[in-house]
Amino acid sequence: MLAEGVYIVGAGMTAFSAKLHANKTGRELLVEATWEAVKSVDKGITLHKDVEALFIGYFTPEYYEHQSHIGPLAATWLGLTPKPAFRTEIACASSSAALFAGVTAVASGLYDVVLVAGVEKMTSLETERVTEALALASDDLSESKVGATFPGLYALLAQAYFRRYGATWEQLQRVPIKNHYNGSLNPKAHFQQTIGQMAEKVGKKLGVQYKDELDFLKNSPFNRVVAYPLRLFDCCPISDGAAVAVLASGRAARRFTDTPLRLLGVGLGTDNVALQDRADLTSLVATRNAAEAAYRTADISPKDLDVVEVHDCFTIAEWLAVEDLGLVGRGEAPRAYEEGLTGIEGEIPVNTDGGLKAKGHPVGATGIGMLNEVWHQLRGTAGRRQVKNKAETGLVHNVGGSGASAAVFIFGR
Amino acid sequence: MLAEGVYIVGAGMTAFSAKLHANKTGRELLVEATWEAVKSVDKGITLHKDVEALFIGYFTPEYYEHQSHIGPLAATWLGLTPKPAFRTEIACASSSAALFAGVTAVASGLYDVVLVAGVEKMTSLETERVTEALALASDDLSESKVGATFPGLYALLAQAYFRRYGATWEQLQRVPIKNHYNGSLNPKAHFQQTIGQMAEKVGKKLGVQYKDELDFLKNSPFNRVVAYPLRLFDCCPISDGAAVAVLASGRAARRFTDTPLRLLGVGLGTDNVALQDRADLTSLVATRNAAEAAYRTADISPKDLDVVEVHDCFTIAEWLAVEDLGLVGRGEAPRAYEEGLTGIEGEIPVNTDGGLKAKGHPVGATGIGMLNEVWHQLRGTAGRRQVKNKAETGLVHNVGGSGASAAVFIFGR
Numbered sequence: 001m002l003a004e005g006v007y008i009v010g011a012g013m014t015a016f017s018a019k020l021h022a023n024k025t026g027r028e029l030l031v032e033a034t035w036e037a038v039k040s041v042d043k044g045i046t047l048h049k050d051v052e053a054l055f056i057g058y059f060t061p062e063y064y065e066h067q068s069h070i071g072p073l074a075a076t077w078l079g080l081t082p083k084p085a086f087r088t089e090i091a092c093a094s095s096s097a098a099l100f101a102g103v104t105a106v107a108s109g110l111y112d113v114v115l116v117a118g119v120e121k122m123t124s125l126e127t128e129r130v131t132e133a134l135a136l137a138s139d140d141l142s143e144s145k146v147g148a149t150f151p152g153l154y155a156l157l158a159q160a161y162f163r164r165y166g167a168t169w170e171q172l173q174r175v176p177i178k179n180h181y182n183g184s185l186n187p188k189a190h191f192q193q194t195i196g197q198m199a200e201k202v203g204k205k206l207g208v209q210y211k212d213e214l215d216f217l218k219n220s221p222f223n224r225v226v227a228y229p230l231r232l233f234d235c236c237p238i239s240d241g242a243a244v245a246v247l248a249s250g251r252a253a254r255r256f257t258d259t260p261l262r263l264l265g266v267g268l269g270t271d272n273v274a275l276q277d278r279a280d281l282t283s284l285v286a287t288r289n290a291a292e293a294a295y296r297t298a299d300i301s302p303k304d305l306d307v308v309e310v311h312d313c314f315t316i317a318e319w320l321a322v323e324d325l326g327l328v329g330r331g332e333a334p335r336a337y338e339e340g341l342t343g344i345e346g347e348i349p350v351n352t353d354g355g356l357k358a359k360g361h362p363v364g365a366t367g368i369g370m371l372n373e374v375w376h377q378l379r380g381t382a383g384r385r386q387v388k389n390k391a392e393t394g395l396v397h398n399v400g401g402s403g404a405s406a407a408v409f410i411f412g413r
Numbered sequence: 414m415l416a417e418g419v420y421i422v423g424a425g426m427t428a429f430s431a432k433l434h435a436n437k438t439g440r441e442l443l444v445e446a447t448w449e450a451v452k453s454v455d456k457g458i459t460l461h462k463d464v465e466a467l468f469i470g471y472f473t474p475e476y477y478e479h480q481s482h483i484g485p486l487a488a489t490w491l492g493l494t495p496k497p498a499f500r501t502e503i504a505c506a507s508s509s510a511a512l513f514a515g516v517t518a519v520a521s522g523l524y525d526v527v528l529v530a531g532v533e534k535m536t537s538l539e540t541e542r543v544t545e546a547l548a549l550a551s552d553d554l555s556e557s558k559v560g561a562t563f564p565g566l567y568a569l570l571a572q573a574y575f576r577r578y579g580a581t582w583e584q585l586q587r588v589p590i591k592n593h594y595n596g597s598l599n600p601k602a603h604f605q606q607t608i609g610q611m612a613e614k615v616g617k618k619l620g621v622q623y624k625d626e627l628d629f630l631k632n633s634p635f636n637r638v639v640a641y642p643l644r645l646f647d648c649c650p651i652s653d654g655a656a657v658a659v660l661a662s663g664r665a666a667r668r669f670t671d672t673p674l675r676l677l678g679v680g681l682g683t684d685n686v687a688l689q690d691r692a693d694l695t696s697l698v699a700t701r702n703a704a705e706a707a708y709r710t711a712d713i714s715p716k717d718l719d720v721v722e723v724h725d726c727f728t729i730a731e732w733l734a735v736e737d738l739g740l741v742g743r744g745e746a747p748r749a750y751e752e753g754l755t756g757i758e759g760e761i762p763v764n765t766d767g768g769l770k771a772k773g774h775p776v777g778a779t780g781i782g783m784l785n786e787v788w789h790q791l792r793g794t795a796g797r798r799q800v801k802n803k804a805e806t807g808l809v810h811n812v813g814g815s816g817a818s819a820a821v822f823i824f825g826r
Contacts, residue, residue, distance in 0.1 A: 003416035003522035025554075053681070062475045066557065068549035069504040072683035072699070072817035076690070082702040084681030086510040086818070090499040091482040097499040101514050108520035109416035110679070110710075136481035141438075144479065266523070268466070268497030270485035277489070286485070289495040297523075404485035405499070 001297060002107040007253035007260035008411065010045065010246035011375040012036025013368070015188045016360030018123050021240035026058065026065055026121040027077040029242035033117065033365075034078050037244040040375075042257035045113075045246065047079050050256075052111040054078065054085040055101040057094030057118040058364040063133040064121050074117065091137035091400030092313060094118060095243065096268075096367030096407035102247045103266055103409075112252035118369070119242035120362035130238050134363070137401035139274035151235055153275055153402040154314035155227035160281035161316060162229065165331040169229045170214060174337035175315040176233045176357055177213050182344060183354025185385040190239045190360030198222075234315040239360030243368035245375070261378055264393070265298025265410035267291060273404040286406035287324035287397065294395070294408035295326075302326040306391035307377045308348060309370035311399035311406075312355040321397055322350060325408070349387045352377060367398035367407060378413050414710060415520040420666035420673035421824065423458065423659035424788040425449025426781070428601045429773030431536050434653035439471065439478055439534040440490040442655035446530065446778075447491050450657040453788075455670035458526075458659065460492050463669075465524040467491065467498040468514040470507030470531040471777040476546040477534050487530065504550035504813030505726060507531060508656065509681075509780030509820035515660045516679055516822075525665035531782070532655035533775035543651050547776070550814035552687035564648055566688055566815040567727035568640035573694035574729060575642065578744040582642045583627060587750035588728040589646045589770055590626050595757060596767025598798035603652045603773030611635075647728040652773030656781035658788070674791055677713065677806070678823035680706025686817040699819035700737035700810065707808070707821035708739075715739040719804035720790045721761060722783035724812035724819075725768040734810055735763060738821070762800045765790060780811035780820060791826050 014021065014032045021029060038045055045051075056074050061067045071085035088097035095118025102116035122130055135144035138153060161167060176195060183189035184197070193201075199216035203209055210216035217223050223231045246256070253260045269289030272278055278285070295301060302325060310321035319333035327348050328336045336342065342350035353359045353373040356366060374394035376382040396409045427434065427445045434442060451458055458464075469487050474480045484498035501510035508531025515529035535543055548557040551566060574580060589608060596602035597610070606614075612629035616622055623629035630636050636644045659669070666673045682702030685691055691698070708714060715738060723738065725731035732746035740761050741749045749755065755763035766772045766786040769779060787807035789795040809822045 001522055003520070060475065060481065062473065062549055065553060066549065067553040068473065068502060069551075069686060069814050069817060071503050071510075072813070073552065073686050075683045076685045080683070082682050082684055082698050084513075084703075085683050086501055086503040086513070086681070088499055088501055088514075089481060090484050093499075097484075100497075100499070101501075101517070104514070104517040104521040104523060107416070107522065108517040109414055110517060110520070136475055136479065138482075139486065140478060140480040268499070269495050270488045270493075270498050271495055272489045273482060273486050285495050290497075400485070401482050404482060 004107045005250040006103050006106045006263040007248050009248045009256035009260045010037045010041040011372045013243035013372045014241050016190045016239040016241035026119045030074050030119050033242035033244040050113050051115050053114045055098040055116050057088050057098040059094045060133045064124050090405045092363045093398040093400040093407050094364040096398040106247050106249050112249045114247050117244045118365040120364040121240050122238045123240050142274045151227035155230045157281050158316040164282050167334045171334040172315050173217050175318045179355040179357040183358025186353050189354040189358050190237050191358045236313050236356040236361040239362040241362035241365045243365045245371050261411045264412045265294035267293025267408045269406045271404050284324050284403035290406040290408040291325050294410050298410040305395050307394040308350045310397045312357050352385045370396040374411050417520045418663040419516050419519045419676040420661050422661045422669035422673045423450045423454040424785045426656035426785045427654050429603045429652040429654035439532045443487050443532050446655035446657040463526050464528050466527045468511040468529050470501050470511040472507045473546045477537050503818045505776045506811040506813040506820050507777040509811040519660050519662050525662045527660050530657045531778040533777040534653050535651050536653050555687045564640035568643045570694050571729040577695050580747045584747040585728050586630050588731045592768040592770040596771025599766050602767040603650050604771045649726050649769040649774040652775040654775035654778045656778045674824045677825045678707035678711025680821045682819050684817050697737050697816035703819040703821040704738050707823050711823040718808050720807040721763045723810045725770050765798045783809040787824050
């Protein structure tokens with residue numbers, strides 16, 4: 001258990017986008033996200049006076065910006081110099097590691113107020129080079145070196161799942177259909193259209209009428225195969241973005257707001273990086289271990305959750321996540337999705353912000369981007385995507401690579 | 414103050430070398446260092462049973478090993494999967510960030526026993542590419558992009574210092590002469606010879622007799638200018654290596670040893686990354702802030718230290734460090750070094766292990782490598798370089814880049 005309580009007293013993020021931030025640097029994105037976080041603090045905050053340290057996730061700045069040593073650089077741009085700052089890296093869960101570092105730093109008693117942040121400025125490279133940068137998260141000696149890319153690795157997970165449970169690609173399409181719908185309700189999302197809206201647009205251009213969203217996903221030349229069985233709409237996009245949160249100790253939290261979120265549970269987990277070294281491809285050990293630790297520290301069960309953010313870098317990843325988090329049983333995801341269990345109006349809303357699929361996935365920003373959604377849902381400020389009956393408890397689940405690492409955080413009002 | 418006490422119950426490291434590890438990967442170096450750490454635990458430790466999480470510093474694995482996502486990869490190689498693991502980065506102080514993450518994780522009450530590690534496998538690249546990888550720690554927009562390299566940046570610091578205090582390059586040579594002497598007493602050091610021994614060897618080859626070490630450093634063609642006024646022997650070498658420590662809570666420490674080291678103080682600091690954005694080039698703000706925090710949490714003053722490890726990536730950095738840590742006053746380093754204050758037999762022994770200059774500087778391993786030296790000096794196992802009168806209190810000082818970040822840790826018996 002944590003020696004001291006940790007609270008979230010502010011959160012902010014940029015829009016996630018492949019276009020909006022084309023001419024900005026990562027440091028500028030951080031300033032934009034932080035400014036929103038500052039404005040979100042009910043009773044106000046003065047960064048250079050109140051914040052004592054900065055922890056920041058950024059997966060591959062070396063490739064995107066020919067830059068490392070991101071901690072002090074970001075500190076300067078946020079007006080925090082000479083305060084402590086360093087970077088954390090755990091592939092696509094890099095900002096969850098920053099959140100973890102911030103949580104333990106506050107719980108340790110060393111600081112009362114810290115900033116945690118995540119950023120990735122991906123569109124500075126061509127898609128092929130982005131794919132290469134992402135491949136650094138796989139095992140160089142057995143995966144990336146022989147040409148494996150992440151769509152390919154997740155395609156293997158999908159194949160294994162389909163085979164074991166007799167599930168189909170058609171069933172899996174409930175994931176992008178739901179997430180694009182949710183994204184259409186989120187002004188910060190990378191994609192602002194439902195798949196139905198896209199089907200209509202594309203259909204008009206091609207002189208074809210798609211009878212429904214599945215028909216479009218199945219038959220449009222637009223939805224080409226990326227790595228069988230995964231097609232374009234099974235993959236999240238390449239986005240630029242940043243996300244920030246302000247953490248405070250119990251002593252300090254009330255200085256900033258009367259309605260902070262409380263961190264209830266925290267867990268991290270790992271697995272072998274290379275798929276060939278895993279015992280089972282239909283479940284992520286790292287997620288199961290992270291979830292077990294988070295539920296244990298929070299002393300709650302999956303049934304108690306009102307809103308859940310999971311790591312759907314590829315559609316199959318969302319199915320694995322809801323099973324590994326215990327929201328549904330093993331092999332039950334296809335049926336649960338057919339029944340709409342995870343829709344905004346469903347029993348356990350999952351990825352109300354559009355998920356990585358539609359909200360976007362600026363790798364290093366994703367974990368704290370998810371926390372931003374829980375922040376809004378639990379405070380009742382999620383606008384058109386607000387879940388019914390104000391949410392009391394929310395969970396964030398962030399995965400690194402093809403599942404070699406995972407982080408789970410649980411927050412309550 | 415930290416809510417819970419944190420103790421060091423084991424430490425290990427590989428030799429630092431440009432030759433010994435040519436055919437090893439970073440993960441293999443980690444195994445080697447960890448194995449020594451395991452053997453150092455007085456009452457024994459079983460990694461997969463006792464260790465709850467891993468925090469690991471590695472500055473630029475993307476360049477050296479075409480690999481990121483080092484946390485779970487290292488966890489697998491150390492038998493720790495599926496336990497939590499992530500990487501920290503703060504340039505040349507990356508493993509000090511790992512140590513910090515481990516310290517706060519234990520002090521937070523979340524874990525009782527964690528492993529902290531650092532590694533850098535540098536010799537896989539040619540020197541020019543290593544220089545480029547290191548340059549990622551400077552500001553891309555104003556330094557590396559226009560061709561600034563680290564010898565050049567530190568040369569500017571040396572020029573500023575010489576000008577302000579009327580100090581000379583000749584006076585500065587006390588640093589490499591001392592550190593190579595210390596390195597000659599350390600079987601793990603990259604360089605095993607005193608500068609006197611090298612002078613004799615080189616002299617024999619060239620048919621020249623150097624009258625003393627300074628004569629050799631000044632007049633040997635071997636000691637060429639790298640970036641004026643810094644010459645080859647003002648620069649640390651490019652090394653491969655790894656270093657590890659085992660941290661435990663007060664509850665757990667006695668299970669492993671009756672004589673743990675206790676963490677007394679901790680501090681991190683930052684400064685603007687680009688030299689052009691600094692107010693003063695003769696002192697590092699980041700070090701001063703980190704030291705102030707560390708002395709405050711430890712509630713001691715520089716006078717109480719028995720052994721000190723400082724970040725001498727270039728000779729001038731050692732002078733700046735001893736001043737910024739308050740071991741001597743501003744501008745007093747030249748005289749202090751002439752008087753031998755920082756020798757093994759001196760009043761405040763500095764870099765008894767040879768420092769970065771002679772022990773080597775596998776970037777990500779350096780901070781925890783320094784902790785290894787304090788571990789031995791405080792336990793009286795430093796062999797031929799053991800300070801007189803068993804040391805009670807030791808300090809580690811680790812810098813990132815040209816001083817944009819710094820970490821200071823103080824340990825006691």
